[in-house]
Amino acid sequence: MPKTFPGVTVVDHPLVQHKLTLMRRTSTSTKQFRELLNEIGMLICYEITRELPTELIDIETPLSPMKSPVIEGKKLVFAPILRAGMGFLDGMQNLIPSARVAFIGLYRDPTSLKSVEYYFKAPEDVADRLVVVMDPMLATGNSAIAAVDMLKDKGVTKLRLMCLLAAPEGVEKFTKAHPDVHVWTAAVDDHLNDHGYIVPGLGDAGDRMFGTK
Numbered sequence: 001m002p003k004t005f006p007g008v009t010v011v012d013h014p015l016v017q018h019k020l021t022l023m024r025r026t027s028t029s030t031k032q033f034r035e036l037l038n039e040i041g042m043l044i045c046y047e048i049t050r051e052l053p054t055e056l057i058d059i060e061t062p063l064s065p066m067k068s069p070v071i072e073g074k075k076l077v078f079a080p081i082l083r084a085g086m087g088f089l090d091g092m093q094n095l096i097p098s099a100r101v102a103f104i105g106l107y108r109d110p111t112s113l114k115s116v117e118y119y120f121k122a123p124e125d126v127a128d129r130l131v132v133v134m135d136p137m138l139a140t141g142n143s144a145i146a147a148v149d150m151l152k153d154k155g156v157t158k159l160r161l162m163c164l165l166a167a168p169e170g171v172e173k174f175t176k177a178h179p180d181v182h183v184w185t186a187a188v189d190d191h192l193n194d195h196g197y198i199v200p201g202l203g204d205a206g207d208r209m210f211g212t213k
């Protein structure tokens with residue numbers, strides 16, 4: 001039985017797991033890595049939005065008028081943590097084009113592993129919306145905790161966290177810091193190494209996406 005973590009949904013759909021295996025491989029190219037992250041992003045977004053409220057609107061089919069459900073995309077904000085969170089954005093915007101976008105600039109200091117803020121830009125009325133924070137990697141949890149702190153400081157109360165890979169240490173720290181924010185991920189791996197990298201993991205997501213190493 002796979003271990004379960006309170007507050008975390010592991011998206012164990014075979015398509016997601018297959019694509020994640022390809023992403024983990026060292027031999028996967030930068031281009032393939034970006035494409036796979038985008039594709040997995042859409043599949044995880046499908047799960048994250050499963051319980052979004054819908055409203056009935058009046059439409060006409062070729063045969064008859066009817067009331068039919070729609071989601072209120074404008075009430076959503078996608079909030080990628082730069083840089084690696086950008087890898088989810090295209091696919092998610094394809095699924096929900098009317099969602100707003102907030103950019104959260106954070107990097108992880110390689111020695112202290114603390115997150116350092118360098119940019120924040122959100123819609124003015126972000127506090128009235130449901131915000132999906134996106135970052136493929138939840139390692140120590142420091143970046144995701146800081147991102148949610150920044151959004152809560154702006155008055156946001158409805159939040160979800162979307163990742164690709166998490167470490168048990170990061171899951172524990174994040175869910176303790178923000179028990180109200182549910183986490184979706186494709187896997188919770190074994191542990192963090194001495195440099196704060198997820199093992200077995202997939203390496204440095206930002207570097208693999210942008211070819212910076």
Ligand SMILES: O=P(O)(O)OC[C@H]1O[C@H](OP(=O)(O)OP(=O)(O)O)[C@H](O)[C@@H]1O
Nearest residue numbers: 083084107108138139140141142143206
């Ligand atoms: O849970 P944490 O220990 O905070 O680690 C995870 C963070 O580290 C990586 O970003 P990084 O700082 O390498 O920036 P980048 O995305 O610009 O490469 C990753 O994309 C997360 O944001």
Ligand SMILES: O=c1cc[nH]c(=O)[nH]1
Nearest residue numbers: 139197198203204205
């Ligand atoms: O394993 C890790 C940890 C932090 N950031 C990454 O990109 N990968």
Ligand SMILES: [Mg+2]
Nearest residue numbers: 204205206207
């Ligand atoms: Mg990085």
